[in-house]
């Protein structure tokens with residue numbers, strides 16, 4: 305499916321957005337000031353075509369509300385991709401948009417131009433959280449748009465945020481369950497980052513918003529990730545894509561970490577190990593067996609997981625070893641008092 309296709313991103317920062325959501329400054333998040341034009345599409349495709357790729361290629365319009373852009377400009381961008389679709393260089397198109405900018409007429413246009421995947425910014429399924437974030441749509445809008453997208457045969461990706469003003473861990477789990485009920489083909493999880501020049505940044509500076517730290521994000525996403533995976537819904541992105549702009553100072557607080565996904569996967573394994581060791585006698589010596597590809601995630605950065613487990617269970621010693629277990633599995637292969 306195209307969640308695994310190679311994606312050629314083209315940014316339309318903030319284009320089509322009726323206003324600013326409190327957390328958003330797409331020009332800083334994407335690191336791009338000007339929206340794409342038909343020429344940008346051609347240039348992105350020429351560069352991509354020059355590189356060998358065995359994978360299917362999708363051209364993706366990100367960073368704005370694509371289907372709320374004036375129709376002629378949508379068609380200019382979509383039209384610029386048509387020769388590349390016709391030649392087979394591209395297999396399909398992909399775009400992100402707002403749930404309240406999707407209806408049958410919109411979907412018919414997108415289908416005509418070869419769009420296969422539609423990403424909807426859901427962010428939360430709690431209307432109060434959506435209102436505090438200045439989203440301008442409700443959870444019912446997300447449900448209506450998501451059903452329409454699925455019913456019309458498009459691939460559906462839902463974007464969810466954690467740590468928005470007014471949200472809680474229980475709220476995040478409830479949002480995840482309501483998103484899963486919409487049977488998405490994939491999910492992106494974006495813990496809230498405080499970006500310079502946003503309303504959220506001002507709220508934070510005024511002491512009216514409590515930062516969603518990297519640790520907060522790791523804890524809640526380590527609960528969400530197994531939930532989505534157990535339902536067969538891949539989490540195709542975890543955390544904002546690191547950019548020079550964000551790393552260079554535009555991310556002033558919140559859950560910005562260039563390797564957030566790795567931290568979350570590492571925490572998922574720590575949580576599993578914690579459950580496995582429940583009830584173990586103090587001073588035990590333990591070796592955990594994990595899939596060879598997950599050794600470093602189990603150990604954690606600077607042995608953080610092992611040190612935490614050792615302290616948590618007052619162990620004499622804890623080690624990790626490669627073992628023929630499935631991805632995400634752990635076996636306790638050696639234990640001695």
Ligand code: SF4
Nearest residue numbers: 321324325328367368
């Ligand atoms: S979050 Fe989406 S809809 Fe809101 S301002 Fe940013 S790009 Fe526009």
